[in-house]
Amino acid sequence: MSIGHALLGLLETGPRHGYDLKRVYDERFGHDRPLAYGQVYSTLSRLLRNGLVEESGVEPGGGPERKRYAITDAGVTDVADWLVTPENPQIYLQSALYTKVVLALMSGRDAEEVLDVQRSAHLRAMRGLVARKQQGDLTDQLICDHALFHLEADLRWLELTAARLGELAKEVDN
Amino acid sequence: MGAETAGDGPVNEILLGGVELRKSFGSTPALDGAALAVRPGEIVAIMGPSGSGKSTLLHCLAGIVAPDSGTVTFQGQDLARLSDRQRSALRRSEFGFVFQFGQLVPELSCVENVALPLRLSGVRRREAEKTALDWMARLEVESLGRKRPGEVSGGQGQRVAVARALVTAPKVIFADEPTGALDSLNGEQVMRLLVATARDSGAAVVLVTHEARVAAYSDREVVVRDGRTRQVELVP
Incomplete structure (x- = not known):
């Protein structure tokens, strides 16, 4: 199962923090196997590097958990193809x-x-x-x-x- | 992906085509714009849940049921333009049928059942039964010739029915859940022989089934849902 695509799909409903993404993913798909935080952030940095997501704001305090991510047009196309x-x-x-x-x-x-x-x-x-x-x-x-x-x-x-x-x-x- | 049309290829390649077929029974719609194109010798599975309209689609294509609107053509000829008598003659000579249940005449022997379409077309008994026995041999049931349908097993009866469907060397076999009443082993034997004999004789097969293992004997599948056809073209 492609975690990256699943996270991209969830970002289509609106920008989210990494923590928020993990929570929604676990609720919807992670019944037996919740995502590890490390996996969420490593996946997000790969998506960022590939231009499929972008940062859409950072809350005060710093740290990866403060960043919000939004899907890019390339990300939407990628999800559509994957589906x-x-x-x-x-x-x-x-x-x-x-x-x-x-x-x-x-x-x-x-x-x-x-x-x-x-x-x-x-x-x-x-x-x-x-x-x-x-x-x-x-x-x-x-x-x-x-x-x-x-x-x-x-x-x-x-x-x-x-x-x-x-x-x-x-x-x-x- | 999308609704199938009879215009997917050169017209002369389409043996049997249905376009924009609509049919209701009372206020219940069974077909709502279904379409299907079958090429010579092709084996097409019509899949879909119960009540989706797949059997109605088969009946319309076979000229058993007239659609409320839309066109069915066989070798370019519009079935609606034929008289009842011409349509019956077409069904007898060019189409063969295999159903799930109750298709053999219980009072006749198996060989008489297989020979029946030829006898109805005026072929003499001896010649008709000789041809029937040839087909029964290909379906591996020649030893059952003198038995009545009630004396043979379900799987054997279906193979007799397949022989009967093929005896006139039709261009299309319509098979509606042909293995629906059989266990896995017998169902598989019927499908193996149905497909092999149809391919040998060049007949196309329109196969209605809800079983994926049966549909796997086809060349391609068309899915019917809520009276509409959907087909998928996968990138090779």
């Missing part, structure tokens, strides 16, 4: 996909598109496995079947999420 670039199909993707869907909803983008491109990427991987299975021996078939069932499970979660986008949008709005 519609499918994740490499592999099992246990839900955390990255969930983050993308929530950020798409928060920024008023087409969350269905996020799911559509991922479905396509998954099906492309599954077609490759089906082809390999048809040419392979029984061992190949069993190995491919294992991967196919896992990818299918991801897709079932994706379809359920697609069906619940309206509900999720309301929750994100709150």
Whole structure:
């Protein structure tokens, strides 16, 4: 999961301090793994260096926690590209996909598109496995079947999420 | 990404096309501007949640249900301009059908079921049954010829149904949840044989399914949601 992109996505709703970003990230996406402060600030300095965020004010007192960061136009483009670039199909993707869907909803983008491109990427991987299975021996078939069932499970979660986008949008709005 | 149109490629490459299809049942809209273009020999999966309109789209494309508006063309010919009789003849000769349940006539033997579309087109019994047995062999069910559908398993029955769908050498097979009533192993066997025989004979397949593992046998997928089609073009 790309922490940098997630932070950029959160900055699209308005400038924030590093601490504030960590708090919102942990609330939305960090259920099991909250972000470390060090990770937030190292990510922000990388985004700053790459021109994807800029400082938008420093409160008196100094120190990195006093700086506010805002997303730049280049940052917005970067988030937009990331949201519609499918994740490499592999099992246990839900955390990255969930983050993308929530950020798409928060920024008023087409969350269905996020799911559509991922479905396509998954099906492309599954077609490759089906082809390999048809040419392979029984061992190949069993190995491919294992991967196919896992990818299918991801897709079932994706379809359920697609069906619940309206509900999720309301929750994100709150 | 966007709604599919029948104008994505040269017109002569489109075998079957539906444009701006709308259909309501009473006050319930089933299709709301759906579109699909199928090229010769292509296997297209129509995916989507229950009630999204995917079966209605298949029925409109197959000329079983007339859309309220929009156009369906087969080989450039508008289906709405055909008489009922011409449409029936088209369905019998150019289209094959595989459904989830209850498609075989229980009073007929399996070979008679497979031969039925040929018999309805006027082919003599002996010749029709010989062709039927050839197709049953390709679907690995030739030994079931004299059995009735009630005497064979679900997976075998579906393979008989696939043989029947292919017996007239149609240009399009419409398959609506063909593995929906089967377990994984039988479902896979049906899909493997359906796709292999369709590819051998050059038939296109329009496959309605909500199962990703079944859709993975297709060349591409189109998603139907709330009666509208969405398709995705991934960068290779």
